[in-house]
Amino acid sequence: MREEVLQFGSKAALVGIVTTPDEDMVAQSLPGIILLNSGLVHRVGVNRLHVRVARKLARLGFPVLRFDLSGLGDSSVRRDHLPFEKSAVLETREAMDAMHREMGLDRFVLMGLCSGAIVSFQTALLDQRVVGTALLNAGGHLHGNDEALAEKLYRRVLIRHYLRMVVFSSFRLKNISKILKGQGDYRRILSALANIRPGHLLKRKGKGSARMHGLAELQRLTRRGTRLFLLHSEADEGLDYLHAALGNDVRRLNEIENLRFEVMKGANHTFIMRWSQEQLFHLLQDWLSHFMEDCPDNSSMAHANHDVSSASTESLG
Amino acid sequence: MRQSAHSPPATEPFYFGQPDNALFGYYHSPKAPASRNCAVVLCNPVGDEYIRFHRAIRQLAGRLATAGFPVLRFDYRGCGDSGGDCDSGDIDRWLSDIALAISEIRGRSRISKICLVGLRLGATLSTMTAISRGDIDSLVLWDPVTSGESYLKELAELHKQMLQYAHVLTDADWEKENGSEILGFPMTEQLQAGIEKIDLLDMKRKPVDHLLLLESNDKAKQAALNTHLIRLGATVKHLHQPNPQLWVWEEAFGKIQVPYQMLQSIVSWISEVYA
Numbered sequence: 001m002r003e004e005v006l007q008f009g010s011k012a013a014l015v016g017i018v019t020t021p022d023e024d025m026v027a028q029s030l031p032g033i034i035l036l037n038s039g040l041v042h043r044v045g046v047n048r049l050h051v052r053v054a055r056k057l058a059r060l061g062f063p064v065l066r067f068d069l070s071g072l073g074d075s076s077v078r079r080d081h082l083p084f085e086k087s088a089v090l091e092t093r094e095a096m097d098a099m100h101r102e103m104g105l106d107r108f109v110l111m112g113l114c115s116g117a118i119v120s121f122q123t124a125l126l127d128q129r130v131v132g133t134a135l136l137n138a139g140g141h142l143h144g145n146d147e148a149l150a151e152k153l154y155r156r157v158l159i160r161h162y163l164r165m166v167v168f169s170s171f172r173l174k175n176i177s178k179i180l181k182g183q184g185d186y187r188r189i190l191s192a193l194a195n196i197r198p199g200h201l202l203k204r205k206g207k208g209s210a211r212m213h214g215l216a217e218l219q220r221l222t223r224r225g226t227r228l229f230l231l232h233s234e235a236d237e238g239l240d241y242l243h244a245a246l247g248n249d250v251r252r253l254n255e256i257e258n259l260r261f262e263v264m265k266g267a268n269h270t271f272i273m274r275w276s277q278e279q280l281f282h283l284l285q286d287w288l289s290h291f292m293e294d295c296p297d298n299s300s301m302a303h304a305n306h307d308v309s310s311a312s313t314e315s316l317g
Numbered sequence: 318m319r320q321s322a323h324s325p326p327a328t329e330p331f332y333f334g335q336p337d338n339a340l341f342g343y344y345h346s347p348k349a350p351a352s353r354n355c356a357v358v359l360c361n362p363v364g365d366e367y368i369r370f371h372r373a374i375r376q377l378a379g380r381l382a383t384a385g386f387p388v389l390r391f392d393y394r395g396c397g398d399s400g401g402d403c404d405s406g407d408i409d410r411w412l413s414d415i416a417l418a419i420s421e422i423r424g425r426s427r428i429s430k431i432c433l434v435g436l437r438l439g440a441t442l443s444t445m446t447a448i449s450r451g452d453i454d455s456l457v458l459w460d461p462v463t464s465g466e467s468y469l470k471e472l473a474e475l476h477k478q479m480l481q482y483a484h485v486l487t488d489a490d491w492e493k494e495n496g497s498e499i500l501g502f503p504m505t506e507q508l509q510a511g512i513e514k515i516d517l518l519d520m521k522r523k524p525v526d527h528l529l530l531l532e533s534n535d536k537a538k539q540a541a542l543n544t545h546l547i548r549l550g551a552t553v554k555h556l557h558q559p560n561p562q563l564w565v566w567e568e569a570f571g572k573i574q575v576p577y578q579m580l581q582s583i584v585s586w587i588s589e590v591y592a
Contacts, residue, residue, distance in 0.1 A: 017341075039569070040570060041368060047368075171484045234484070275495075
């Protein structure tokens with residue numbers, strides 16, 4: 001495994017680190033993996049997750065690039081005033097171009113947590129080179145640009161989230177105790193309650209254009225053969241968004257070919273507990289094994305599969 | 318541009334040191350027409366503080382370079398982009414990394430005078446480096462860890478608060494098998510033992526003649542360190558700029574703060590010293 005600096009984009013303004021597998025692990029048919037920034041955190045990721053994911057996946061034979069979008073980490077600020085939604089997708093495509101130029105890769109898997117997941121999803125919709133995308137704790141990505149719908153969904157998400165956290169989640173006892181001690185996030189809770197309308201609770205969630213739009217967007221990718229992994233932490237508000245946007249269709253997500261949907265019990269939005277980080281690595285490795293099965297290079301596949309099984313008991317750094 | 322960990326560093330982001338344990342560095346060339354006769358090495362905090370202060374450290378490096386100083390920021394072993402797993406770093410190793418960074422910037426800038434700017438544990442490591450080497454010209458200590466024992470207690474308290482606030486379940490069996498953790502990072506026995514030994518109030522000689530002691534975290538209480546350094550004969554400028562929000566653990570990573578006033582205080586002080 002080797003790590004190198006890669007600068008690319010206009011005036012080489014974007015800075016990333018490429019982790020490449022050892023020579024005997026390189027399989028030309030495996031896609032390159034690109035890890036995208038979460039919020040304002042630079043390319044190492046929250047809890048240094050991206051570095052560790054990159055190294056683990058490189059040991060399985062995947063070349064991995066983790067880079068900073070413009071204005072984040074070590075990458076320069078853009079001067080063209082392009083909105084983030086557009087520049088992030090553009091720069092992710094530039095990252096694919098750079099990996100193609102440097103390593104000859106033409107198929108990619110995009111991964112991101114939170115905002116990184118949304119950028120992954122938006123780029124996948126636009127670029128056929130994306131053959132897989134792992135959306136970790138994504139939210140707000142399935143209803144298009146309809147602001148009125150966004151507002152309506154957001155209210156539903158908050159109500160559902162607080163109800164779930166206090167009544168149905170693994171954290172309910174902790175939350176009830178917090179409420180009794182006066183330690184709750186009352187401003188947000190009151191704001192959510194103030195916006196409750198009978199229709200929000202009685203109406204079956206997800207009816208209407210959000211569901212249609214969201215499902216269509218997901219299936220647009222899966223039907224063209226792009227594998228999707230929707231992973232949510234139990235505490236993640238994005239999980240409530242998914243339910244608010246897709247309604248009962250969430251239950252059938254795993255019936256869609258090329259789509260995998262999982263919820264990690266007991267984990268928070270940033271996977272701060274180390275047991276949850278380890279579980280995340282295992283889930284990603286397991287999902288990526290599909291790409292290794294597709295790999296015609298049998299020797300690499302044998303190496304990779306061996307490593308997947310040994311990784312399941314490996315202690316993480 | 319692509320640079321190998323095996324090739325000599327040429328441009329700004331680069332790897333240096335042993336190829337199998339390379340450190341990631343970022344060299345900022347001085348931008349002002351009249352370059353100063355001092356090179357600056359920035360020494361990061363570690364763990365969760367490293368992630369939260371990366372943006373501030375990068376901004377500081379840019380401002381110092383604009384003021385005419387060559388600057389090197391870098392990641393210790395087991396941290397950031399550098400080699401090694403998260404559990405591979407310890408105090409001795411990180412002190413060696415700082416020594417390597419000093420050699421690197423001297424080679425690149427051809428300037429022998431060095432100012433170390435450290436934040437939190439990075440400030441403590443800077444002080445230890447200055448004491449042991451005797452060739453560091455000045456220090457900026459931003460909320461240094463004065464007592465290792467207090468620091469460990471503070472981290473444990475933050476972790477406890479996180480467990481109370483965040484929606485997470487703990488796994489005692491997992492932790493028993495894999496060691497303890499603080500805010501998403503492992504706390505190995507070796508690292509803990511190294512930190513426990515830290516006591517800056519026990520230093521017997523001044524680390525440098527001139528230093529800036531910057532205090533933003535009221536918990537750290539730097540007055541005793543200030544008094545001790547003056548007693549040892551150092552010229553200390555002690556700035557108290559309270560910013561308690563900087564030291565609150567936040568789950569959201571869209572709210573990283575950059576304390577511009579503190580960055581400006583550092584740039585102004587170093588610029589005055591090397592006018």
